[in-house]
Amino acid sequence: SAVISQKPSRDICQRGTSLTIQCQVDSQVTMMFWYRQQPGQSLTLIATANQGSEATYESGFVIDKFPISRPNLTFSTLTVSNMSPEDSSIYLCSVVRNSGQRETQYFGPGTRLLVL
Amino acid sequence: EDKVVQSPLSLVVHEGDTVTLNCSYEVTNFRSLLWYKQEKKAPTFLFMLTSSGIEKKSGRLSSILDKKELFSILNITATQTGDSAIYLCAVRGGSNYKLTFGKGTLLTVNP
Numbered sequence: 454s455a456v457i458s459q460k461p462s463r464d465i466c467q468r469g470t471s472l473t474i475q476c477q478v479d480s481q482v483t484m485m486f487w488y489r490q491q492p493g494q495s496l497t498l499i500a501t502a503n504q505g506s507e508a509t510y511e512s513g514f515v516i517d518k519f520p521i522s523r524p525n526l527t528f529s530t531l532t533v534s535n536m537s538p539e540d541s542s543i544y545l546c547s548v549v550r551n552s553g554q555r556e557t558q559y560f561g562p563g564t565r566l567l568v569l
Numbered sequence: 570e571d572k573v574v575q576s577p578l579s580l581v582v583h584e585g586d587t588v589t590l591n592c593s594y595e596v597t598n599f600r601s602l603l604w605y606k607q608e609k610k611a612p613t614f615l616f617m618l619t620s621s622g623i624e625k626k627s628g629r630l631s632s633i634l635d636k637k638e639l640f641s642i643l644n645i646t647a648t649q650t651g652d653s654a655i656y657l658c659a660v661r662g663g664s665n666y667k668l669t670f671g672k673g674t675l676l677t678v679n680p
Contacts (some may be wrong), residue, residue, distance in 0.1 A: 457650075484666050486666070486667075489606070493653050494672070495657065495670040495671060495672045495673055496612070496657070496659075496668070496670045497670075498667050498668065501665075501666070501667075511667070514574070543612070545609050545611065545612075547668075549666050554618060555619075556600075556661075556666070557614060557617055558603065558661075558666070559602075559612050559614055560605075560612045560613075560614075560670060561611060562610055562611045563609075563610030565610060
C-alpha cells in the first residue's frame with residue numbers, strides 16, 4: 454500500500470479566497486492525481502500532477518482555477534482559487550503504485566473544504 | 570465516455586446478513602476494475618480485478634468480474650456494523666490511469 458498524508462484535513466473559507474492543499478507520499482511515485490468529490494456525488498478526476506511539467510487537466514477543469522505543483526516524486530499541491538460555494542467538496546490526492554504488473558491506486562485521507 | 574453504474578444506491582441490512590453489490594460499466598479498452606470502501610473521506614482499496622471470472626477473496630469479502638457481460642459484484646458475508654460504508658466501483662481504461670467512478674452503494678448494517 455501507500456502512505457499518503459494531506460494538509461489541511463479540513464477548512465472553512467470565505468468566497469473569493471484561495472486555499473492550497475498539500476499531498477505527501479511516503480515514497481516516490483510516478484503517477485499522482487487530484488480528485489474531487491462534491492456532496493452526494495462520486496469522485497471526479499481534476500488533473501494528473503506531472504513531475505517537472507504542467508499538470509494534465511480533465512475536461513471542465515482549468516489551470517487558472519486549480520493550479521497544481523509537483524516539485525518532486527513524493528509531493529504535490531493543489532490550489533483552489535477564487536473560491537465559491539460550489540467548490541465545497543472533498544479534495545483527494547491519489548497515487549498509483551506498481552506491484553509487478555498490478556497498478557493499484559490509493560487515496561489520501563482527503564481535505565474537506567467548505568466555502569461560505 | 571466511460572460510464573459506471575452501481576446498484577442499489579443504498580441498502581440496509583441486519584448484522585449477519587449477506588449482501589451483493591452490483592457494478593456495471595462501459596469503458597474503452599478495459600484495463601481494470603477496482604472496488605473501494607469509503608467510510609469518512611478517504612476511499613480504502615479493497616480489490617482490483619483485471620481478468621474475467623477471477624474471484625478475489627479477503628476474509629468475508631469477495632468479488633467477481635465478468636468482462637463479457639461488463640459487470641462486477643462485491644459480496645459481503647456475515648455483515649458487521651463495521652461494514653457500514655459507501656462502496657465505490659471504478660474502472661480504468663485506455664492508455665492513461667484515469668479512474669471513472671460510480672456513484673457508490675451506501676450500505677448500512679444495523680445491529
